Amino acid sequence: MIEVGQIYTHDFNFSQDEVNRFAEVTGDKNPVHLNADYAAKTMFKKPIMHGMLSASLFSKVFGTLFPGEGTIYLKQSLSFLKPMYVDVNYEAVFTVKEVLKDKNRAIVETLIKDKTSGIVCTSGEATVMNVDKIK
DSSP states (O other): OOOTTOEEEEEEOOOHHHHHHHHHHHOOOOHHHHOHHHHHTSTTSSOOOOHHHHHHHHHHHHHHTSSOTTOEEEEEEEEEOSOOOTTOOEEEEEEEEEEEGGGTEEEEEEEEEETTTOOEEEEEEEEEEOTTTOO
């Protein structure tokens, strides 16, 4: 069962090939994500990942790992605080802030941190529902 204060972490990284495939699927072919020469002339100096690609990891975790199967993702706020890069190790951190037992819902803080530096790159809050695991 999900409890207030519970923390779940998940390590991940994305390759440039995965960024390229995300661009194909979404149609977001902004060269800052795909073209190293273009990105070198920006404040980032190299290609950055799509913010929504990194945040899509939240959906994976909620639906398959924590709380897992049967979870319905109802709401998500996001702030993209720092750029994220391919082939860098990141940690997604999920902290249960509130449990609404009568609605089988939980409010969960969602963070993505650079695994090496601990710097928060993305922050937000999600509302999820799971009738079997949130009671």
